[in-house]
Amino acid sequence: MIPLRIACIGKHGQTAQALAAVAAGYASIELHQAGRDGADLTDATALEAFIHQSRAHVVINAGAYNLVDKAESDEATAFAVNAEGPRVLARLCRRHGVKLIHMSTDCVFDGVGSEPHREDETPRPLSAYGRSKLAGEMAVAEEYPDAVTARVCWVFSEFAGSFVSKVIEWARARPVLQIVSDQIGPPTYAPDIAIALLRLARTKVEGVRDLSGLLHLASPDVMSRSDMATAIMAESKRQGGPFAEIEPVSTASFNAPAKRPLNARLSGVKATAALGLSWTPFDEALERSVAGVLRRTET
Ligand SMILES: NC(=O)c1ccc[n+]([C@@H]2O[C@H](COP(=O)([O-])OP(=O)(O)OC[C@H]3O[C@@H](n4cnc5c(N)ncnc54)[C@H](OP(=O)(O)O)[C@@H]3O)[C@@H](O)[C@H]2O)c1
Numbered sequence: 001m002i003p004l005r006i007a008c009i010g011k012h013g014q015t016a017q018a019l020a021a022v023a024a025g026y027a028s029i030e031l032h033q034a035g036r037d038g039a040d041l042t043d044a045t046a047l048e049a050f051i052h053q054s055r056a057h058v059v060i061n062a063g064a065y066n067l068v069d070k071a072e073s074d075e076a077t078a079f080a081v082n083a084e085g086p087r088v089l090a091r092l093c094r095r096h097g098v099k100l101i102h103m104s105t106d107c108v109f110d111g112v113g114s115e116p117h118r119e120d121e122t123p124r125p126l127s128a129y130g131r132s133k134l135a136g137e138m139a140v141a142e143e144y145p146d147a148v149t150a151r152v153c154w155v156f157s158e159f160a161g162s163f164v165s166k167v168i169e170w171a172r173a174r175p176v177l178q179i180v181s182d183q184i185g186p187p188t189y190a191p192d193i194a195i196a197l198l199r200l201a202r203t204k205v206e207g208v209r210d211l212s213g214l215l216h217l218a219s220p221d222v223m224s225r226s227d228m229a230t231a232i233m234a235e236s237k238r239q240g241g242p243f244a245e246i247e248p249v250s251t252a253s254f255n256a257p258a259k260r261p262l263n264a265r266l267s268g269v270k271a272t273a274a275l276g277l278s279w280t281p282f283d284e285a286l287e288r289s290v291a292g293v294l295r296r297t298e299t
Pocket residue numbers: 009010011012013014015016035036039040041042061062063064065066081103104105106107133151152153154155156161
C-alpha cells in the first residue's frame with residue numbers, strides 16, 4: 001500500500017491517542033502528532049511549520065477548546081481555537097495542497113426531537129462552545145471546500161478525559177453519582193473513530209470518492225448518560241474496580257452554565273456506507289475501556 005503521511009493536531013487528546021494506537025498497527029501509515037507546544041491552533045507560524053516538517057498528505061485537526069461550560073464566560077478563547085484556528089489551518093492546507101480533516105461536534109445542534117441528526121440538517125447551537133465549533137465548520141468549508149468536517153459525539157475510551165475514566169474517578173470519591181438521564185446520544189468508541197479517520201484520510205488522498213463537507217462518525221447504539229454511567233459502574237465492579245450507585249437526574253436540575261442538546265444522536269449512516277465502517281458493540285468497547293482505565297490508574 002502507498003505510504004500515507006498524516007499530521008495530527010491535538011496530540012494529548014482522546015481521539016489523537018486512539019489514532020496513535022490504531023495507526024501503530026499499519027506499516028503504511030506514518031503519523032506525526034503535535035500538542036499545543038508544536039501546533040497551537042492560535043499560532044499560524046507554528047501550524048505552517050508543522051505541516052511543512054511533517055510533509056503530510058493529510059492533516060487531521062483533533063485539537064479543540066472543549067471546556068463546554070467555561071466557554072460561556074470565555075467565548076473569545078473558544079472562537080480563537082475552534083473557529084479562527086481552523087480557518088487559518090484550512091487556508092494553509094489548501095495553499096500547500098494538503099488534504100484536511102477537521103473535527104466537530106453534535107453541540108452544533110439544538111437537540112430537539114428524537115431522530116438522529118443528519119449532515120444536511122440546519123445547525124442551531126445552544127452554547128458558546130457549539131457556536132464556536134459551528135463557526136469553525138463554516139470557516140473550514142469557506143476556505144477549503146475539499147476539506148471534510150467529521151462530527152463526533154460522546155467519544156469514549158480508556159484514555160484520560162474520557163467519560164469512562166471520569167466516572168471511575170468520581171466513584172473513588174463518592175458512593176452515589178448524579179448523572180443526567182434526559183441527554184440521549186451515541187457513545188462512540190474512540191478507536192472506531194480513529195479507524196474511520198484513517199479510512200477517510202486514505203480515501204481523500206487516493207481520490208477514489210468525493211467525500212468533502214460534513215460527515216458524521218457515530219455509533220448506531222444510543223443511550224442516556226445515566227444508562228452509560230450505570231454500565232460503566234457495572235463493568236468496573238465486574239473487573240474489581242471502584243463502584244458507585246448512579247442516581248438519574250434531569251439536565252435542568254444541574255443548572256450547568258452551558259446548555260447541551262438533549263438529543264445528541266448523530267446519524268452515521270452516510271459515513272458507515274461510504275467508508276465501509278463497522279462499530280464495536282458497546283459492551284465490548286466498554287469492557288476494553290474500563291480495563292484500560294483500571295490498568296492505567298492502579299499503578
Ligand atoms: N470527546 C467528545 O466526546 C467529543 C464530542 C464531540 C466532539 N468532539 C470533538 O472531537 C475532537 C477531538 O476531541 P477529543 O475529545 O479527542 O479532544 P480532547 O481529549 O478534549 O483533547 C483536545 C485537545 O486539544 C488540544 N488543544 C486545546 N487548545 C489547543 C490549541 N490552542 N491548539 C492546539 N491544540 C489545542 C488540547 O491540548 P492540551 O492537552 O494541551 O490541553 C487537547 O489535547 C474535537 O474537535 C472535539 O470538539 C469530541
